[in-house]
Amino acid sequence: MRLRDAGLSFGERTLWKNLDLDINAGEFLAVLGPNGSGKTSFLKVLLGLQPLSGGTVTINGRNVHRGSRDIGYIPQQKSFSPGTPLRGRDLVGLGVDGDHWGLRLRRAPVRRRVDRLLEQVGALAYADEPVGRLSGGELQRLRAAQALATNPDLLLCDEPLLSLDLHHQQAISSLIERRCHDDGSAVVFVTHEINPVIEYVDRVLYLAGGQFRTGTPSEVLRSDVLSEMYGSRVEVLRSHGRIVVLGIPDATTHHHGESEGDLGPA
């Protein structure tokens, strides 16, 4: 995947500009930044749902377009209405073959593949429940299984660990990591909290205040780099392999300040 001189603005507001970025097969890119910095918009650009204001974006040398089979997508959490006539396993089956799921799901190899994925994300127990009755975390695990059901060149994940307990955070993030580093999918992983995936991340794209920085986690997640982006003193601390960012300005504070000392995203 390749962006050249890419920019995105809404009216007067520039989310980023002059972005040159290549994401290669088998590379895990974390997209970080405060609320409203443009992380989801970045994914929408890659999905062909949001045109750039300038520059180009290509996947496998071709312009991006909606509905590409080269791309798997775990969307930010949404719920289904209670009456939705779809079971958990149907949702995963849509990932195996979105066009013909009703037919294909009856075939044994597809059923086995769906069952294996359901087991990997810990969803077998509720696979036959209507999706409208499931909790946010249960649904999120099904969405991960659905995106992993294809073998996408590019896997886009929008906060895939949100509302998962620690056990399932680890299960889902390590499935995504294996798909990346073992099977060679490029992964773009939007998150407010880098610590659950810090050991998997090859590169970071940090968006804030209409600017961006790219590099390895240790090149980008530094006090001097983030202070420059935010225009005020930001402190990046490392402790026992975890990263804690202190001093993110109020206007861009995150909803993830679970504990004292965990005041901002990494």
Ligand SMILES: Nc1ncnc2c1ncn2[C@@H]1O[C@H](COP(=O)(O)OP(=O)(O)OP(=O)(O)O)[C@@H](O)[C@H]1O
């Ligand atoms: N189609 C649009 N028209 C106008 N403004 C938009 C449009 N889409 C997004 N925006 C604005 O662009 C900004 C970036 O939105 P985006 O959803 O990409 O942020 P984000 O970094 O994913 O935020 P969060 O962390 O809250 O999910 C927001 O201020 C949003 O209101």
